[in-house]
Amino acid sequence: MLDDTDRRILRHYQHAPTLGASDLAERAGVTSATCARRLERMQQEGVIRANRAVIDWRALGYEVEVSLRITLDKTQPRAFDEFIDAARDVPEVIEIQTFLGRVDLRLSVIARDMAHYQQLYRSAILTLPHIADIEALMHVARIKSDEVLPL
Structure with a gap:
């Protein structure tokens, strides 16, 4: 189950998936370690399925x-x-x-x-x-x- 911190990280991540963990953490208001750990968990749980290039x-x-x-x-x-x-x-x-x-x-x-x-x-x-x-x-x-x- 996602909590408010996960949702805040995802909200920023989906708009800028190429941001580094420290920049994403800053935008989401969490530490870099927390951000990285939660992103990894959400990837393992299948919440984040992929990062991909969208080609026109x-x-x-x-x-x-x-x-x-x-x-x-x-x-x-x-x-x-x-x-x-x-x-x-x-x-x-x-x-x-x-x-x-x-x-x-x-x-x-x-x-x-x-x-x-x-x-x-x-x-x-x-x-x-x-x-x-x-x-x-x-x-x-x-x-x-x-x-x-x-x-």
Whole structure:
């Protein structure tokens, strides 16, 4: 269970994960040793899962993002597993989500342009196993994309 000190450390850490322990400790109002010990504990407990680089794929030339809502042929017992395994192998699929309801999965797919997306759709997406229905939603704008939690 997290206490107020843990939450204070996390609040500052999520905004500046590259800060050194002493700078983070100063912002959180704790000693460097306390900060380091608590960060290590939260990493071991899985509260802090990773530190990673967030790359702007548009800066790398990917201008198109499409959400694909997919319904699988659930008469096949391994439909989900086989579909997910195959979708993971498509580099342009940057996110896979599963759902309960009419739609089974959602894929986020990026492409350099519409011609590239059309090629991906035909050669990599439509060849994924067990697709019963697919609906494409073209992203127009990302209004909010924030992983910061209200701590």
